[in-house]
Amino acid sequence: MSPYGSVFRDETKLDINYVPHKLPHRDAELHLLKEFFSFILKTPSKMTQRVIITGKVGAGKTVLSQRFGADITREAGKHGINLRYAHVNCREYRGSLFLILHHVVSVFHPNFPRRGYSAEELLRILLQILDEENAYVILALDEFESLVEREGSDAVYKLTRVHEARQDKPQRLSFVCILRNLKITERLDASTRSTLQSNIINLDGYSKRQLKDILDDRVFLAFKPSTVPEDTVDSTAELAFAQGGNARFGIELLWRAGKYADAEDLGTVIPECVRKAVSSVYPLMRKSELATLSLHEKLLLLGIARFFKESQNAYVSLAEAEKAYAVACEEFSAQPHGHTQLWKHLQMLSAFGIVETKVSAAGSRGRSTLISLPRISAYELEKELCALLGHTKT
Numbered sequence: 001m002s003p004y005g006s007v008f009r010d011e012t013k014l015d016i017n018y019v020p021h022k023l024p025h026r027d028a029e030l031h032l033l034k035e036f037f038s039f040i041l042k043t044p045s046k047m048t049q050r051v052i053i054t055g056k057v058g059a060g061k062t063v064l065s066q067r068f069g070a071d072i073t074r075e076a077g078k079h080g081i082n083l084r085y086a087h088v089n090c091r092e093y094r095g096s097l098f099l100i101l102h103h104v105v106s107v108f109h110p111n112f113p114r115r116g117y118s119a120e121e122l123l124r125i126l127l128q129i130l131d132e133e134n135a136y137v138i139l140a141l142d143e144f145e146s147l148v149e150r151e152g153s154d155a156v157y158k159l160t161r162v163h164e165a166r167q168d169k170p171q172r173l174s175f176v177c178i179l180r181n182l183k184i185t186e187r188l189d190a191s192t193r194s195t196l197q198s199n200i201i202n203l204d205g206y207s208k209r210q211l212k213d214i215l216d217d218r219v220f221l222a223f224k225p226s227t228v229p230e231d232t233v234d235s236t237a238e239l240a241f242a243q244g245g246n247a248r249f250g251i252e253l254l255w256r257a258g259k260y261a262d263a264e265d266l267g268t269v270i271p272e273c274v275r276k277a278v279s280s281v282y283p284l285m286r287k288s289e290l291a292t293l294s295l296h297e298k299l300l301l302l303g304i305a306r307f308f309k310e311s312q313n314a315y316v317s318l319a320e321a322e323k324a325y326a327v328a329c330e331e332f333s334a335q336p337h338g339h340t341q342l343w344k345h346l347q348m349l350s351a352f353g354i355v356e357t358k359v360s361a362a363g364s365r366g367r368s369t370l371i372s373l374p375r376i377s378a379y380e381l382e383k384e385l386c387a388l389l390g391h392t393k394t
């Protein structure tokens with residue numbers, strides 16, 4: 001029997017999808033966002049709005065928009081207005097306008113068929129549904145970069161100008177575009193850019209003090225009383241600050257530190273647990289190292305990360321990794337390297353400690369190389385690599 005029991009009261013409060021009721025140090029931004037959309041509570045059909053939220057990794061862009069969405073829908077409900085907030089991560093829909101719109105349509109008609117329509121038709125159908133139901137939508141396009149990458153200026157133009165063709169009808173569709181860096185908007189045509197850029201909310205990375213407040217709130221929600229000493233929160237805030245004021249990093253570290261405390265049945269999350277947690281995310285910490293990889297090493301790693309994102313397996317064979325690499329090459333318009341060269345890239349990734357390789361026992365098709373990703377989340381790795389690759393591309 002463990003003498004202490006778990007340090008956690010409710011781990012779900014540390015989950016990346018959890019949207020807290022209070023967002024310390026984002027009051028002003030939340031207020032501004034509500035200001036931009038205040039017309040929705042008064043004369044929703046008279047206008048629409050487009051807002052950009054931009055800022056660094058883990059600066060709270062996604063959570064700010066989600067908090068806003070939940071608050072304003074509740075508020076609209078009180079005013080008898082049928083408002084929906086739809087939060088779509090464009091990357092999860094591979095940047096496809098069709099898939100994104102299909103998702104929004106299925107908010108209203110869950111079994112809406114996936115075939116037989118073009119993106120334009122879906123957009124028209126969506127507006128028709130909104131007319132029929134006298135509803136309004138705020139569509140948050142998170143990781144907006146993916147949409148621009150995949151569909152270019154055209155799709156964004158279609159979306160943001162949708163009301164121009166329906167002059168006398170009520171306006172129904174507003175947007176929040178969420179992106180890390182405004183640079184991608186340079187790819188849009190001048191008029192789309194200017195329509196989007198009139199309202200920009202920029203989130204700076206958090207200071208150490210601010211991170212401490214955010215972490216204190218989470219400690220209160222997620223951990224049992226007196227299980228997390230102040231020193232632990234301090235050093236976690238310090239580390240998250242060093243990562244560019246990244247609140248996600250701080251929260252994840254706290255969660256892992258709690259896991260270490262439980263594993264050793266300490267009953268308290270001592271600072272040593274945080275140190276252990278840091279070394280467990282070691283490759284992630286060495287982001288600069290990831291940046292030094294060559295283009296094809298990055299593409300191979302991206303292929304591997306994506307394989308693990310989709311699969312529950314602990315290992316990927318070199319052949320499967322090679323396939324995923326080829327897809328990544330196509331996406332970033334790179335000519336794939338041959339097998340021998342790829343093998344060398346794999347050795348390099350292994351030398352860096354990012355992947356591990358082993359040779360399988362001789363099976364029906366002989367021996368093969370198996371690759372694992374033991375120390376880093378495939379999801380995070382993919383995100384990091386896409387950011388880096390997007391960067392080298394422009």
Ligand SMILES: Nc1ncnc2c1ncn2[C@@H]1O[C@H](COP(=O)(O)OP(=O)(O)OP(=O)(O)O)[C@@H](O)[C@H]1O
Nearest residue numbers: 016023024026056057058059060061062063247248
């Ligand atoms: N002010 C805040 N108060 C409470 N929690 C916060 C705050 N800001 C961020 N967080 C939390 O930190 C984590 C990261 O925030 P979020 O996902 O919104 O970052 P992001 O800016 O969207 O990052 P990315 O660019 O990587 O998508 C989430 O778990 C979120 O709940």
Ligand SMILES: [Mg+2]
Nearest residue numbers: 061062063142
């Ligand atoms: Mg986000």
